[in-house]
Amino acid sequence: MKGLVEFARSVLTMSFAEFRPPPDALRAYRIGTAEFHTLILFRHDQYQVEYITCSPFPGRVSVVPEHSHPNVNSIDMFVHGQVGPLSGVVHCPYGSKRRIPHGVLHGATVGEAGSAILCFQQWINGIEPTSIALDWRGPDHHEVRAVRLG
Amino acid sequence: MEFDSLPSFARWFLSQPFRALRPPRSLVYFYQTEGGIVISTVLCRHGQYQVELFAGPGPGFFPPHRHPNVDSIEVMLGGDVGFRVGERTVFSEAQLASTASDGASLVTGQRIRVRPTDQHGASVGEAGGAFLSIQRWLNDVEPTSVGLDWDGPAHLAIRGVA
Secondary structure, eight states, rough: OOHHHHHHHHHOOGGGOOOOOTTTEEEEEETTTTEEEEEEEEETTTEEEEEEEEETTTOOEEEEEEEOOOTTEEEEEEEEEEOOOOTTEOOOOOOOOEEOOOOOOOOEEEEEEEEEEEEEEEEOOTOOOOOOGGSSSSSSGGOOOOOOOO | OOOSSHHHHHHHHHSOOOEEEEEEOOOEEEEEEESOOOEEEEEETTTTEEEEEEOSSSSSSEEEEEEEEEEOOOEEEEEEEEEEEEEEESSOHHEEEEEEEETTTTTOEEEEEEETOOOOEEEEEEEEEEEEEEEOOOOOOOOOOOOSSSSSSSSSSEEEEE
16 A cells, blocks of 8 residues: 555645646446445546535434455545544544455444544556445445436 | 634635534534525534535526625635525526546636625536535624524524534
């Protein structure tokens, strides 16, 4: 993951004025009980950073079921909100990170206030980068697609 | 940190590396209007100044409205957002349909001043849209989300936990 770590460090030195979202930058998904909006801020070859926002739902948590991304190594950096494993949520300080290698099962619970993360990605196996939710292996696989929410 | 004007705050924010941001805790908002949906997050706040990132899928339509207590500079990020301010269409269809050599929208980085008296709205194309709203809150109104300082057709849904 050395290349991914270097990419993440490099992106974090960039300002918003330097981000150049590609034409396919924006998508929205419903996964489990969670609603997501994603925005690819910057892409360079097989690397990209996707800003992923989970909608707030006052009075309830959102659950993303256990899944993996077979062709993406990622580092998630928390920007906002309360996020945790499937067992519960904790406040995640700005800048805290977790690494998720390709193929590793993971899930999440998001607190009622919603959340936002920066997801740094390295796409492997020659797969063209799109949105990490489109490289999905998990119980909701067939439901994961760009959708009109609301 | 103190700023003497909205443009100076905008210049400061746009020169900051992402790692320098210190967003307020838990400030994500979801809005649904008759024409579309959009989500926002407050990226940073300093006194009466803040920056909010808006992103939403397309297509969508956001009817004319104004924010009576907010002076703002919108900075285009990506997608297909046909902004209107007053009677003026900010970007032409040709501009919105064109891309730069790196694939980014030709309007990425373009700025639009929206004052508290300005009626404005937007049509969002199939590609969706994203922009930064760099704001100065006026009249001693506490900054929250610009979608809550809203003079226009009522939202169908607002979700957020401050």
